[in-house]
Amino acid sequence: MKQINVQVGFLGLGNIGGGVWRLLKQMRAEIEARESIKFTIKRVLVRDLYKRRSVNVPNDILTARVQDILDDPEITLVVEALGGEQPAADYIKRALEAGKSVVTANKLALATHWLELLETANHRGVGLFFEAGVCGAIPIIRTVTDSLQANRIERLFGIINGTTNYILSEMSAKDATYADALFEAQRLGLAEPDPTADVEGGDAACKLAILSTLAFHAHVPLSGIFKRGITTITPLDVSYGRELGYALKLLAVSKRVGDRIQARVHPTFVPLTHPLSAVSGSFNAVYLYGHASGELMLYGRGAGDYPTASAVVSDMIAAARGRQGPAYRMTSDVTMDDDWESRYFIRLSAVDRPGVLGAIASILGRHGVSIASMRQNTMGLDHAPLMFVTHAARERDVRASLTEIGENLATIENVIYVEDMKEGE
């Protein structure tokens, strides 16, 4: 086989860029022998040329000027691992315009600039690869775009943020508070010093936008994804859910019904009998239904330098072989559906006086929301925690009733979705 020589420019040499550098070094001989591909990293863009780094990179290939990579005609492949929306999205676009293929780990840049980046790659006939951007080492992008092409994918559920899954697993295993579990995640390097993007659901929403777009062959914009984070979860919610037979997960859910798509990320009770409930710690999993394949679940490491580098280097090999990136076509227009049906767990703090319970039940009933089970913990407090689970109800009806209850009768402490994961739901 004729050897393919590829000169590569790195954008970023942090956790992921450093991991890719190390993995390429470790696998160099095997990639050359097995794939007949020789990668030479010609330039590496960083912010600080003098920073101490975990990898030993010759000083003369480091640069703080992106033009040194974008304007170099010998560099035909760019690996983007800067992070953030800008300037990353701009650099990716300029690299594609310059006729270079791009491998990126950056879900935010992709989810927010998907259409223009895709159009630029198609126009220039170069590849745009992003396996690493969704669930690290798990080959979910290739699975959806290559292996499941003969399917109509109708439903997709994912635990696609390792930080929140670690926090919720800690809360469940140790009855820890949210603050203590977050602190532990930060101590272990599993959560950023500013954890907002993870704990408020933004990171998972970016991944869900990408996954839903690919699965449903229709552009699902980030702005169309409903998200609610985990910051209000208490040990009480976790333990009550367990008593009812559920594990608490930050679940990404997307479903297609006709030309309508619902895509949402929120705390969700998942039945303890379902395989997603066993995905704990910082692991990720995606569970989907294809009309021909039936149920399918992929599980693995969704973050970390080596797991993510595993996906990046595989994409680099695909790009070196001349592939143009994941094969997908956005064939249909869709409407985002924000009035789905679900069961709900609701925790209120109600004023402990006669008649309150009846008044709450009557507001819910008026909005067509019926209660399946309820628990009240009076314990002589002024404000009694009241927890109940509804039968299937529409999101808009639940929101309207909670607004009314919140105005007059109780503080709404938490709302958790209950996903029974039954066939056909």
Ligand SMILES: NC(=O)c1ccc[n+]([C@@H]2O[C@H](COP(=O)([O-])OP(=O)(O)OC[C@H]3O[C@@H](n4cnc5c(N)ncnc54)[C@H](OP(=O)(O)O)[C@@H]3O)[C@@H](O)[C@H]2O)c1
């Ligand atoms: N960490 C994970 O487990 C993981 C998993 C999957 C995907 N990702 C994605 O991978 C990407 C990179 O994440 P990371 O954890 O490697 O980030 P990181 O450790 O903060 O590294 C970012 C790198 O980019 C450089 N950089 C940032 N902004 C720059 C700018 N404006 N100009 C020049 N250089 C710039 C930094 O330079 P200096 O070193 O000089 O500061 C650093 O080398 C993100 O999109 C992230 O979402 C991360």
